[in-house]
Amino acid sequence: MFPIPSPITRREILQHSALGLGALGLTGLFSDDGWASPTANNGAGSKLPHHPARAKRVIHFFLNGGPSHVDTFDHKPSLKKYEGQPLQVTLPTERKTGAAFPSPFEFRHYGESGIEVSDLFAKTAAHIDDIAVIRSMYAQVPNHEPSLMLMNCGDSVQARPSVGSWVMYGLGSENQNLPGFIAMCPGGLPIKDNENWQSAFLPGAYQGTYVDSQHRELARLIENIEHPQMSVAEQRRQLDLLGLWNARHLETRRDDRLEARIQSYELAFRMQQGAADAFDLSQEPEHIQAAYGTGVHGRQTLIARRLLERGVRYVQLWHGAGQPWDNHDNIAKTHKDLADQLDPAIAALLADLKQRGMFEDTLVIWGGEFGRTPTVELTGAGDPRYGRDHNHYGFSVWMAGGGIKGGTVYGATDEFGFQAVENPTSVHDLHATMLHLLGFDHERLTYRYAGRDFRLTDVHGHVIREILA
Numbered sequence: 001m002f003p004i005p006s007p008i009t010r011r012e013i014l015q016h017s018a019l020g021l022g023a024l025g026l027t028g029l030f031s032d033d034g035w036a037s038p039t040a041n042n043g044a045g046s047k048l049p050h051h052p053a054r055a056k057r058v059i060h061f062f063l064n065g066g067p068s069h070v071d072t073f074d075h076k077p078s079l080k081k082y083e084g085q086p087l088q089v090t091l092p093t094e095r096k097t098g099a100a101f102p103s104p105f106e107f108r109h110y111g112e113s114g115i116e117v118s119d120l121f122a123k124t125a126a127h128i129d130d131i132a133v134i135r136s137m138y139a140q141v142p143n144h145e146p147s148l149m150l151m152n153c154g155d156s157v158q159a160r161p162s163v164g165s166w167v168m169y170g171l172g173s174e175n176q177n178l179p180g181f182i183a184m185c186p187g188g189l190p191i192k193d194n195e196n197w198q199s200a201f202l203p204g205a206y207q208g209t210y211v212d213s214q215h216r217e218l219a220r221l222i223e224n225i226e227h228p229q230m231s232v233a234e235q236r237r238q239l240d241l242l243g244l245w246n247a248r249h250l251e252t253r254r255d256d257r258l259e260a261r262i263q264s265y266e267l268a269f270r271m272q273q274g275a276a277d278a279f280d281l282s283q284e285p286e287h288i289q290a291a292y293g294t295g296v297h298g299r300q301t302l303i304a305r306r307l308l309e310r311g312v313r314y315v316q317l318w319h320g321a322g323q324p325w326d327n328h329d330n331i332a333k334t335h336k337d338l339a340d341q342l343d344p345a346i347a348a349l350l351a352d353l354k355q356r357g358m359f360e361d362t363l364v365i366w367g368g369e370f371g372r373t374p375t376v377e378l379t380g381a382g383d384p385r386y387g388r389d390h391n392h393y394g395f396s397v398w399m400a401g402g403g404i405k406g407g408t409v410y411g412a413t414d415e416f417g418f419q420a421v422e423n424p425t426s427v428h429d430l431h432a433t434m435l436h437l438l439g440f441d442h443e444r445l446t447y448r449y450a451g452r453d454f455r456l457t458d459v460h461g462h463v464i465r466e467i468l469a
Contacts, residue, residue, distance in 0.1 A: 051440075055363035058314045066368045066369055069395045078415045095328070104332035132409075134398065137396060144369060162208060164181035168313055170440050180314065291351070319341070362401045363399065363400075367398065372388035373391045374418055
């Protein structure tokens with residue numbers, strides 16, 4: 001009844017052994033390109049970091065266009081003293097600028113730390129004793145696109161995985177029904193800028209999920225979240241069949257892109273229930289909704305808190321996509337209008353996180369891609385535009401929450417706010433510090449691709465230990 005197996009000759013044994021050795025070598029080559037990575041999955045399930053983490057999750061307020069540090073968190077009285085006079089600064093600017101231009105906003109001391117903050121962020125300043133202000137950040141170039149990529153992906157030249165993708169790669173997700181990395185940007189950025197929430201050479205499962213938060217309806221917040229014709233049960237049967245075909249297809253290939261595609265279908269199906277709950281703000285008390293504000297940025301900040309509660313690792317809230325902080329003229333009005341949209345939401349979030357016991361392990365970050373000049377920008381005819389040009393030589397970013405020593409100021413720009421002169425801090429230093437708070441040695445969080453071990457901080461970066469609690 002059972003066929004007797006044919007005897008194997010010595011020649012056949014040698015032949016199969018040789019092929020086996022070749023397969024081992026091929027596996028190594030695949031591994032070099034990231035194809036055989038054990039992390040090429042949907043990122044579900046928590047992973048162990050390198051050391052005990054102070055933060056479990058991140059919320060990043062990204063002010064697109066470059067907010068002015070000398071009008072927000074870096075008071076420079078000398079600009080008033082030398083108002084209208086040319087400054088002895090030899091640093092070149094992208095556009096023609098003129099004399100010293102003092103801030104049109106009032107600065108006040110806040111909290112027990114006495115840190116000065118302008119009236120633009122008075123509500124946020126009420127929490128200054130929980131905030132560490134880094135006043136000595138610097139970028140590489142005064143152009144938006146490269147500086148956006150540097151701040152969000154760690155490289156100003158080539159498209160690399162975004163910070164959120166690296167966090168997902170390192171920590172995984174705590175919720176299988178929601179993406180671990182979500183980017184909310186009302187109206188979206190131009191296609192050329194969407195690389196700021198991409199996974200690049202990391203498995204596609206770590207890509208940021210874009211949410212158009214200008215809308216209120218779930219079906220418009222997340223594209224294709226609802227099927228117009230099929231029931232959930234019918235979708236499940238269809239997805240099971242598709243998964244079977246894809247699994248058979250995958251058996252004969254080594255390509256994590258296909259695995260990521262399979263997992264994306266599954267996640268999209270599960271999101272129909274998970275997202276409906278997370279994005280439903282009607283479940284929030286009226287006083288909470290009022291504190292955050294009913295505008296788009298208040299709503300998206302409240303949604304972000306609900307996402308963090310449900311295990312989402314990294315939420316980036318873009319501000320200034322339609323009306324950027326790139327205020328080359330009339331900064332007194334434009335910066336005021338933008339800050340009024342954001343300041344109440346940030347203050348409400350910080351208070352809400354504390355009330356819910358989440359502040360201690362949630363890292364909150366605020367900042368843009370660079371700052372702005374302390375000198376006034378001029379028209380082609382040499383007349384003042386009452387705005388400021390791009391300034392990558394020195395600007396401010398602040399951090400709060402998980403593992404941050406509040407009421408701290410780190411570094412300083414020069415007398416006028418043009419250049420970082422005390423403890424100059426690179427974007428790689430900022431990223432190294434973020435990863436450290438999440439439990440990672442930034443030099444060890446690597447991914448092998450094209451024969452090289454890549455990392456978020458490239459070959460740079462130092463942890464800013466002075467701002468750690």
